[in-house]
């Protein structure tokens with residue numbers, strides 16, 4: 391049965407991976423390469439290039455393959471929605487707070503310093519953009535670098551003001567993951583190897599953790615490079631999104647199965663394979679949807695989906711809790727529900743909170759910090775819950791009858807190996 395489960399999972403993964411590869415997304419690099427197109431500029435009343443959060447005495451550098459008669463137009467983030475609604479071409483260009491010409495092959499343009507960080511939208515237009523009676527001009531290849539000043543005032547920082555500080559956070563978290571893997575990896579591996587009724591959920595949780603860690607390291611490599619050249623490795627960033635999607639998938643699968651009674655039912659043979667398939671298919675569909683939303687940065691939809699999942703999960707597990715007669719099992723489900731809801735709701739809650747109280751240039755950072763911290767902590771707490779005491783053994787004691795590793799049903803006996811583990815993991819959390 392286990393091998394059957396494993397092989398369905400591998401199939402599922404293959405499907406997921408295939409889907410991820412289909413996306414060719416626009417990357418959000420701050421060293422921007424592309425073609426300045428007179429036709430596009432005419433079509434959209436200005437060709438949209440990028441946006442960037444500048445602060446202080448910032449610098450824009452450009453390189454072209456030939457001189458251009460067009461200009462780069464800079465619009466303040468606050469005013470941008472209004473600009474987008476303007477239908478009159480020349481008025482739209484006139485609304486730019488700032489513009490400069492591209493009459494040399496390469497050059498740079500310094501902004502007058504200002505104190506507050508501000509997001510700017512950049513677009514390109516040339517003299518014939520608003521005059522369709524004349525033919526459009528030749529295309530021009532360009533490279534544009536956006537630079538913020540470092541602490542000494544030298545404009546060499548590629549990160550926008552909404553991104554500074556992320557690199558060090560990722561470094562610290564990567565170190566913690568690494569340390570955690572060294573300290574507990576082997577013991578965890580042994581626990582999984584030993585089998586026992588809880589090893590299935592621990593395995594699922596560990597796979598989720600591995601995906602999450604992989605995504606994390608990929609992001610770290612990308613973001614580290616990004617801070618050096620403004621480009622990073624866009625492919626790694628995409629792969630990291632995919633890895634996070636897989637982690638999400640694994641977690642959702644675990645939640646769905648545990649909350650519908652899987653692994654806790656009296657015997658594996660009584661499992662309804664049809665229902666299992668339905669659960670897996672639903673979870674795959676939801677995970678793919680979530681990855682699509684993250685790839686295209688549709689955070690409102692992503693949050694919406696997460697809230698719905700949390701609602702469905704909460705409803706399910708609540709039903710389970712009210713039906714359950716054993717206090718211990720109720721307690722187990724309660725704790726499990728809390729950890730999972732933390733994992734699910736961290737993003738929507740942070741998004742709403744930061745939107746309400748923080749200025750825009752903190753939002754992305756705070757959401758990233760908060761989300762990764764909350765998710766890591768909820769994974770740790772889940773490990774602790776699964777490994778701790780005899781609670782889980784008791785919960786799944788019905789399932790143990792068919793397994794060789796059968797523990798004493800009396801949960802008062804505290805002689806399990808897992809006790810020592812609990813204490814150590816507990817310490818680990820305290821250190822974090």
Ligand SMILES: *[C@@H]1O[C@H](CO)[C@@H](O)[C@H](O)[C@H]1NC(C)=O
Pocket residue numbers: 425455456528529530531
């Ligand atoms: C510059 O690049 C554009 C777009 O690739 C190309 O059409 C154009 O011929 C190039 N101009 C020169 C002078 O190389």
